[in-house]
Amino acid sequence: MPYSHAPLVTPSEQPATDAGADIRLVVTDMDGTLLDDDKRAPDGLWEVLALLRERGVLFSPASGRQYATLARQFAEVAEGMVFIAENGTYVVRDGVELSSDPLDPAVAHGVVRATRQLVADGVDMGAVLCGKKSAYVERTDEAFLAEVRRYYLEHRIVEDVTAVDDDIIKVALFDFGSAERTTAPALEPFTATHQVVVSGEHWVDVMNRTANKGAAIRRLQHDLGITPAQTMVFGDYLNDLEMLDTAEWSFAMANAHPEVVRRARHLAPSNNDNGVLRTVARMLDLPVTDS
Template identity: 80%
Template sequence: MPYSPSPAPLHAAAGPAAADIRLIVTDMDGTLLDEDKRPPAELWTVLELLRERGVLFSPASGRQYATLAQEFSRAADGMVFIAENGTYVVRDGVELSSDPLDPAVVAEVLATVRRLNADGVDVGAVVCGKRSAYVERADEPFLAEVRRYYVENRVVADATAVQDDILKVALFDFGPAERTTAPALARFAGTHQVVVSGEHWVDLMNRTANKGAAIRRLQRELGITPAQTMAFGDYLNDLEMLDAAEWSFAMANAHPEVVRRARHLAPANTDNGVLRTVARVLGLPLPA
């Protein structure tokens, strides 16, 4: 289905009579969370109202499952967590789908990171497994960034030797990842997903893995259509997710490519854009 070159704002007529929404999927950082990485105060009330209406709410993030489960512990029952950019989908502690990397590819990516380090690039790799994230760097500035997204993390001597299913390799670049680290991974782009997921982050996954693919599997399993799906995103790892929803929203402060890809604009994450939009479309008793 074609997309408008510039997304439309949400029309005032949109409301309960205009939208049969069964699934709401949202990115976290830069989308649902505010500038301090905190959820809106009204989130828990909204989640309860959505549950009463039979609407499934699903966080879709580059964060690990353990981090998402901790963040939503107050409302986790029945919630589907789309973790690690779609490579790991879990509901009530049960894996619904996963897409692990070949260990040989993980080793190649880590070798690339080590070469970047030797050339003076301040970058570190996070090897994202089902059970934990694994890092070889142990300096506090790097670990502080890792902890934001990976509550389960371990420092190891050799991340290629861990015994775990590896879902993704995430690279944190203290400089601009789009200009430095992403080009270094360009040789993998022919066979894998190489996605700039934030100003300082680049993720490498299987070509078959992305948030959109995870959502389409979920839609098939639950009998939910794209027309019944609402999705919110702000960065390049959200593009396929927006494609999977007819009610697709770029945040007002999203990456320009995300704004071009989405059907509608939502207010910025700094202005509680996700919940304001959900309230307006579904007619919830919250400020819109």
């Protein structure tokens, strides 16, 4: 998801890369990385994905977004694609679950209760209980639901999210203010046993300690016999940090959070400058326009 501060680098500062490198896996975050700030896919995406498929390169979206949302976005090319959804807690290929990391219901319900208390204290926020079948919310106003719809195609409004019958893999919290300054600190009690990850300016995710995009990628690499040297990853926010450690070709976007820039090995042009596709085309020497 987009970082609100000005970029630390410009595309012209991107270091040189090795055209024609032996890349077998390309993994990219969505919001603030592959998509521009208006949530639009870059020009040339389908052409590049077709070229990658011809070369036997697996392209995998890795996002905090729901599997159903990602599958719809890539419906034209979804066959054979691995979707790393819900920040790595749910990984699916051709409709078949490859891995998941469900939360203990008691923990999920505890996060919901903490959220309700924050709302009672005047924080303008809401919880999204993320299940394998659907996402579930209690808050019903249009402003909140508009944000939910961005990331959760399958979502249901229920009276009590703690009463749903589903495997819960994550609790996502949307704060209309600053998630990093307000919501995340309030959830500090959960950090002793679980992850509390700021995944965007307004979003915080609570997951198992073992769940992240990086863990999902490492399992995928192991299963497919792909090495870090054959892997490219792109990210922009704090929920992408572990993912960057899985690849020798790890790229922070020019618009990335400062910690992401420090963690990545390389820099890519910003999400608004088609940074992912430009870098992939250069690295793999694809016959597409660098624009």
